Amino acid sequence: MPKFPIEPIAKLTGHGGIVHAIAYSSGSQQYMLTGSSDRTIRLYNPSKAPISSQTSAAGLINTYSAHGYEVLSIDVNAANEKFVSTGGDKSVFYWDVQTAQTIRRWTGHNARVNKGVFAGQDDSVVVSGSYDGTVKIWDTKSGSYKPIMTLDEAKDSITDVCVYDSEIITGSVDGRVRSYDLRTGQCQVDVIGHPVTSLAITKQGTELLVSSLDSTVRLMDRTNGQLLKAYRDEGFHNKELRVRSTLGLNDSVVVSGSDDGLVYVWDMLDGHVLHKFKHSELRQVSGSATQAMKNNKDFVGAVTFCRVRKEWASAGGDGNVVVWGMAQQ
Amino acid sequence: MAYKRPRAVSPAGSQKRTRGIDVASKTIKLGTELPSLDDGDDGAFVPVWKQTVTDERGRRRLHGAFTGGFSAGYFNTVGSKEGWTPKAFVSSRSNRNKDQPKPAGQRPEDFMDEEDLAQAAESRQLSTTQGFSSIGDSGKQSGPQDQFSALFNVGEETIGVKIIQKMGWRQRQGIGRKIRREARLGDGHDPKDSSERHLFAPADVKTVTITSENSRKGLGFESEARLSTKTAEDEDEDERPGLALPFLDSTKRALGPKKPSVKKSSFGVGVLNDTGSDDEDPYELGPKISLKRTIGKDKKAKKPSKFSKPGGERHVFVSKKEAPRTTTSLSFRPPNDGKPPLRGFVFAIQVVIPSKPHYPPPKIPADWKSSKKVGNETDATAFQSVADAAKASTLDSKARADLLGETPLPGKSVFDFISKENRDRIAALTGKTNLPQGLGESAPAGSENEGRKDLWSFVPVLDKSTAAGALAKGATGWMPYAEDPSKRTRYINFLELKSGLKQDLPEKAPGASVSDWVKEMQEFAHAAQVFKPTSGIMASRFTSSSTSTTATGDTTGTNLLHKPTPKAEDPAESAAKLGMYGAMTRTVIPFLPSRLLCKRFNVKPPPDVPFSAEFTAENTSKTQQAVSKAALDSMMRELSTQGSALQRPDWMTQPKPEAAAAVKEHATVDVESNEALTQERAPEDVFKSIFGDDDDDDE
Incomplete structure (x- = not known):
C-alpha cells in the first residue's frame, strides 16, 4: 500500500464563491483549473501557491470569465489547449486556453448543465449532461450549433457523465447509471436506487465508482452490474449536495467529499476508512467524533486526483482549493 | 407621399367643357350647368396632358406609358434621361434602412384595397353601443304627443321584441294564436260578400301601462287631454313618429338626394375627404337636431351628450359656490376608477331615487260598519280536519263499509293468511290490540306461481354467450360493482342465471321495490353487454381498484385526506434498495448512435x-x-494460463471430447499412398460391357 498524500501543499484562493469544479491540466498536470459559483474559471499553478504565501490569489495565471451563472464542471482536453466548461447558463462553453476566449458556445439544453466532458477520438466531441435530463453530444470539429445526438432516456437530472473508450456513462438523479455503448448500440441501465451524484471509472474500465445521496459510495462491476464494494462511514454524510468522488493512487483508494466539510479516503479493496481530512482547516482529522457543522458553506463539493503525482485537491464551499501532497523531504 | 392630391378646381374663367353630349343632343339646355357636388371632377377644362386618372382616394393610378405617350417620362422610360441609373453597390449590412423611404411614407392604408378600406371605414363608424334615452323622459316629456320624444327614444328594439320577432311576431300584430276570420279590407268592402276566411294574427292590444299614481286624483281619473279620441291623423303620426314634424320633413327633403357617403368618417377633413365643397359640415353626425334649440321650451332639461362615454363615471354637476361645502366631506371617497372627477364635479354619495309621496290608507271611522253582513260567526277552532276526524273515529274499514251499505270486497286481508301466533306477535310488537284475527288460511292455489311468472317477464333478455363471457371475464379480471359487494353478487347471480347455470329468479336487493329490481337487472344486462370480453377496449380501460371504499361511515375526519396508493415499486428499484445489485438491477435497452458520433469516436x-x-x-x-x-x-x-500451444505438454493438447468430435469430421489424409491411384483396376469384362460394342465395330 503506497503512502497516501496527507500534507496540504498548496492553497488556491481568490474565488468569491463555492468552487464546484477542479480539473488538472492534461499531460504533466502542473496546472489546475477551478470553476466557481462566482462565475469565473481560474487557472492556477499550484506550485506557486504554497500554504505559507500570504498574497491573495497566489499562483493565479489566468481568469476566464464568460459565464453568466455558476460554473459547474470543467474538463481539459488531452492537448491542453482547449477546455470545456458548463454551468448555470444552459450552455456548454468551449474555450481556448491561450486567448481566454470561448471558441464556441453550444446552447440547446433547457436547464443548467451539470457536466461536460471531452470524448471521442482526439477529443472531437463534448458530452454534456444537464438538469433537463438529457445528455447532448456536441461536435467540436464542425461548426454545427446543433448537437450530434441527444440521449434523453433519463427521467431526471443528469448529474455526471463519464466517457470510457466508446462508452458514455451517465448518472442521473432518477437513481440509474446508463452506459451507452456505441459499438454495440446498447444501453445498459443499472439501478442504484438513490440519486447518483458522481461517477468515476477505473483505468481498466471494468469498474465504476458511483456516489449516491444515501451517504454511500459504491464500486460497481460494469460487466454484470454487481456491487463490488460499498464505502460508508458513520460520519460520512452525503444526502443533499452534489459531492464528487474519485479514485486515486492507481485505483487503490476512493476519495470523496461530503456534506459536512470532510474528505474521506477509503481503501478500495477492503473498504476501510484510511483518512479523514478537514478541508477548511487544512488538516487530517482522526476518530469518528466529528463536531456538528452548522456552517452551510462547509462542504467539500469537488475532489480530484492527480494522475501522475501523489497529489490530490479538494474544493468546497469556502471558495478555496486545497492541494494535498506528500510532505517535502 | 405616394400619390397626389386631385387637382384644384380650375379658375372660374377657364373654359367650361360640356359633358354628357348624348343628353345634350336630346334636350335643350339653357344657362350654365352647375358643377355637380359629388364628383371630384368638376368638369373644368383640363388640357389632355394634364389629365390624370385617379382612384377614389385621389391617388394617381396610371403611370408611365399608360398615361399616354411621350409625355410620360423620358421616352417612356423612367423619370431620368439615363433610365435606371446603375447604382454603386452599398452594403446594407452596416447601414440598414438608410436608403429606405421614411417609415412615415408608408401607411397601412397604402396597402389596402377597396374592400379593406371599406371595412376600415366601417369599423371607424362612430355609434352608440346602445340606444339612448333622454334624461327625465318619465317627467314632462312622458306624453306621446311630444314631438321630440321620438327623436331621443331608444331606436333599438329590446331583446324581448327581438325574440318574439324571431318567433314569428310582426310589428303591429297582437300576440297570441292566429285567428281565422274574414279579411277586413277597408270601408268600401262588404264583409259579407266574401265568405273566405283566413288566418290572421290577432289584433294588437294596447299595452296597459301602469303608472305610479302620484297625484291625489281618484282612481280611474283621466284628465281632459286624454278624453279626445285619437284621430286617424294621430295614428298616422304615431306610425312614423320620427317623421311627424313637417318642418323636419321638409328640411330632410331639402337636403336632396343623398350624396354617396364618404366612406371615411373620421373627424376632421383629411386631404382625401375634401371634395372641394364648403357647404358640408364635416363634423356633423347623425340627424340635424339643432332645431331643438329654437322650438323646445324646456331648455332646462339637459340632454345627455351623444358623445358621452357609455358606462363612464357618473358625474354630478356642482356649482363652484357649492363645491367647497360638499367636497370636504366627499374627498375621502376614492373614485371608482382611481381617476379624480372632472373639475367642478364631485362624486355622488348616494343614488338619488325620486321619492314617491307616501299616502297613508284612508282612516276608517271608528263607528263604521260594513253594510255587507258576513254569515254567522263561528269559532274557527271548532273545525276539525279530516285527518283528525278519521283519527278520532273508532270505525275500521269493515264498519265503515257497513255504515255506507257497501257490499264487502271479495279480497282478503293480510291477517286472513297469517297464523294466530304471528298475529299475536305483531299485536305485541305494535301494541295494538284491535288487529283482526289471524285466520291462518293457506295461500290460494297458483297465486305464487303467477306472481313469479309476472316477475320472470321483467327479467331482461340477455344473450347466453354474452352472459357467459361476462361471467368468465369477471372470474379472471375486472368486474363492475367492485364498490358494492352485494350488488356484485346479484350481478353474478344474474349472469349465472342468464348463462344457464342457475334457474331461480334473481334476488332482490333488501328493501328494493320491484321496479328498482327491474331497473337493476336492466342495468346488469347493459353492463354485461359492455363488459363482455370481446370488447377489449373497455377491458383495457379499467383496472381493478386496489382500495375498496369503506362503506362504514367514518366521520372522524381522519379519512378525509385522500392517500394516493403507493405505486408498485419497480422490482429493480427494490432490488437495489436491498443491495441485490446484478442481474436484477440491470436492463439493456437498444439505442442507435448516430453515424457521425460513431465516426467521431472512430468506432x-x-x-x-x-x-x-x-x-x-x-x-x-x-x-x-x-x-x-x-x-x-x-x-x-x-493463452495466458496455458502458454502457447507449441510449448504445451502432451496432456494439454489432448483434445476434449467435443473437440475430438469436431476433429473426427475431417478426412484423414495419408501422405504415403493415394487411394485413387492404388485402387485395383476394374475387371476387364466391365470395360468390355461398356465399350465392347465399339471394339467390335472397329475390328
Whole structure:
C-alpha cells in the first residue's frame, strides 16, 4: 500500500464563491483549473501557491470569465489547449486556453448543465449532461450549433457523465447509471436506487465508482452490474449536495467529499476508512467524533486526483482549493 | 407621399367643357350647368396632358406609358434621361434602412384595397353601443304627443321584441294564436260578400301601462287631454313618429338626394375627404337636431351628450359656490376608477331615487260598519280536519263499509293468511290490540306461481354467450360493482342465471321495490353487454381498484385526506434498495448512435437495427464480429494460463471430447499412398460391357 498524500501543499484562493469544479491540466498536470459559483474559471499553478504565501490569489495565471451563472464542471482536453466548461447558463462553453476566449458556445439544453466532458477520438466531441435530463453530444470539429445526438432516456437530472473508450456513462438523479455503448448500440441501465451524484471509472474500465445521496459510495462491476464494494462511514454524510468522488493512487483508494466539510479516503479493496481530512482547516482529522457543522458553506463539493503525482485537491464551499501532497523531504 | 392630391378646381374663367353630349343632343339646355357636388371632377377644362386618372382616394393610378405617350417620362422610360441609373453597390449590412423611404411614407392604408378600406371605414363608424334615452323622459316629456320624444327614444328594439320577432311576431300584430276570420279590407268592402276566411294574427292590444299614481286624483281619473279620441291623423303620426314634424320633413327633403357617403368618417377633413365643397359640415353626425334649440321650451332639461362615454363615471354637476361645502366631506371617497372627477364635479354619495309621496290608507271611522253582513260567526277552532276526524273515529274499514251499505270486497286481508301466533306477535310488537284475527288460511292455489311468472317477464333478455363471457371475464379480471359487494353478487347471480347455470329468479336487493329490481337487472344486462370480453377496449380501460371504499361511515375526519396508493415499486428499484445489485438491477435497452458520433469516436457503427421486439443482444454481437468477444476472451485466457500451444505438454493438447468430435469430421489424409491411384483396376469384362460394342465395330 503506497503512502497516501496527507500534507496540504498548496492553497488556491481568490474565488468569491463555492468552487464546484477542479480539473488538472492534461499531460504533466502542473496546472489546475477551478470553476466557481462566482462565475469565473481560474487557472492556477499550484506550485506557486504554497500554504505559507500570504498574497491573495497566489499562483493565479489566468481568469476566464464568460459565464453568466455558476460554473459547474470543467474538463481539459488531452492537448491542453482547449477546455470545456458548463454551468448555470444552459450552455456548454468551449474555450481556448491561450486567448481566454470561448471558441464556441453550444446552447440547446433547457436547464443548467451539470457536466461536460471531452470524448471521442482526439477529443472531437463534448458530452454534456444537464438538469433537463438529457445528455447532448456536441461536435467540436464542425461548426454545427446543433448537437450530434441527444440521449434523453433519463427521467431526471443528469448529474455526471463519464466517457470510457466508446462508452458514455451517465448518472442521473432518477437513481440509474446508463452506459451507452456505441459499438454495440446498447444501453445498459443499472439501478442504484438513490440519486447518483458522481461517477468515476477505473483505468481498466471494468469498474465504476458511483456516489449516491444515501451517504454511500459504491464500486460497481460494469460487466454484470454487481456491487463490488460499498464505502460508508458513520460520519460520512452525503444526502443533499452534489459531492464528487474519485479514485486515486492507481485505483487503490476512493476519495470523496461530503456534506459536512470532510474528505474521506477509503481503501478500495477492503473498504476501510484510511483518512479523514478537514478541508477548511487544512488538516487530517482522526476518530469518528466529528463536531456538528452548522456552517452551510462547509462542504467539500469537488475532489480530484492527480494522475501522475501523489497529489490530490479538494474544493468546497469556502471558495478555496486545497492541494494535498506528500510532505517535502 | 405616394400619390397626389386631385387637382384644384380650375379658375372660374377657364373654359367650361360640356359633358354628357348624348343628353345634350336630346334636350335643350339653357344657362350654365352647375358643377355637380359629388364628383371630384368638376368638369373644368383640363388640357389632355394634364389629365390624370385617379382612384377614389385621389391617388394617381396610371403611370408611365399608360398615361399616354411621350409625355410620360423620358421616352417612356423612367423619370431620368439615363433610365435606371446603375447604382454603386452599398452594403446594407452596416447601414440598414438608410436608403429606405421614411417609415412615415408608408401607411397601412397604402396597402389596402377597396374592400379593406371599406371595412376600415366601417369599423371607424362612430355609434352608440346602445340606444339612448333622454334624461327625465318619465317627467314632462312622458306624453306621446311630444314631438321630440321620438327623436331621443331608444331606436333599438329590446331583446324581448327581438325574440318574439324571431318567433314569428310582426310589428303591429297582437300576440297570441292566429285567428281565422274574414279579411277586413277597408270601408268600401262588404264583409259579407266574401265568405273566405283566413288566418290572421290577432289584433294588437294596447299595452296597459301602469303608472305610479302620484297625484291625489281618484282612481280611474283621466284628465281632459286624454278624453279626445285619437284621430286617424294621430295614428298616422304615431306610425312614423320620427317623421311627424313637417318642418323636419321638409328640411330632410331639402337636403336632396343623398350624396354617396364618404366612406371615411373620421373627424376632421383629411386631404382625401375634401371634395372641394364648403357647404358640408364635416363634423356633423347623425340627424340635424339643432332645431331643438329654437322650438323646445324646456331648455332646462339637459340632454345627455351623444358623445358621452357609455358606462363612464357618473358625474354630478356642482356649482363652484357649492363645491367647497360638499367636497370636504366627499374627498375621502376614492373614485371608482382611481381617476379624480372632472373639475367642478364631485362624486355622488348616494343614488338619488325620486321619492314617491307616501299616502297613508284612508282612516276608517271608528263607528263604521260594513253594510255587507258576513254569515254567522263561528269559532274557527271548532273545525276539525279530516285527518283528525278519521283519527278520532273508532270505525275500521269493515264498519265503515257497513255504515255506507257497501257490499264487502271479495279480497282478503293480510291477517286472513297469517297464523294466530304471528298475529299475536305483531299485536305485541305494535301494541295494538284491535288487529283482526289471524285466520291462518293457506295461500290460494297458483297465486305464487303467477306472481313469479309476472316477475320472470321483467327479467331482461340477455344473450347466453354474452352472459357467459361476462361471467368468465369477471372470474379472471375486472368486474363492475367492485364498490358494492352485494350488488356484485346479484350481478353474478344474474349472469349465472342468464348463462344457464342457475334457474331461480334473481334476488332482490333488501328493501328494493320491484321496479328498482327491474331497473337493476336492466342495468346488469347493459353492463354485461359492455363488459363482455370481446370488447377489449373497455377491458383495457379499467383496472381493478386496489382500495375498496369503506362503506362504514367514518366521520372522524381522519379519512378525509385522500392517500394516493403507493405505486408498485419497480422490482429493480427494490432490488437495489436491498443491495441485490446484478442481474436484477440491470436492463439493456437498444439505442442507435448516430453515424457521425460513431465516426467521431472512430468506432464502427452498430448495424442499423430497428427498435423492434426481435432485437436481441446476441444477434448483433454475432453479426458484427467474426469472433465474438467472449470467444476472444476465452482464447486470450487460454493463452495466458496455458502458454502457447507449441510449448504445451502432451496432456494439454489432448483434445476434449467435443473437440475430438469436431476433429473426427475431417478426412484423414495419408501422405504415403493415394487411394485413387492404388485402387485395383476394374475387371476387364466391365470395360468390355461398356465399350465392347465399339471394339467390335472397329475390328
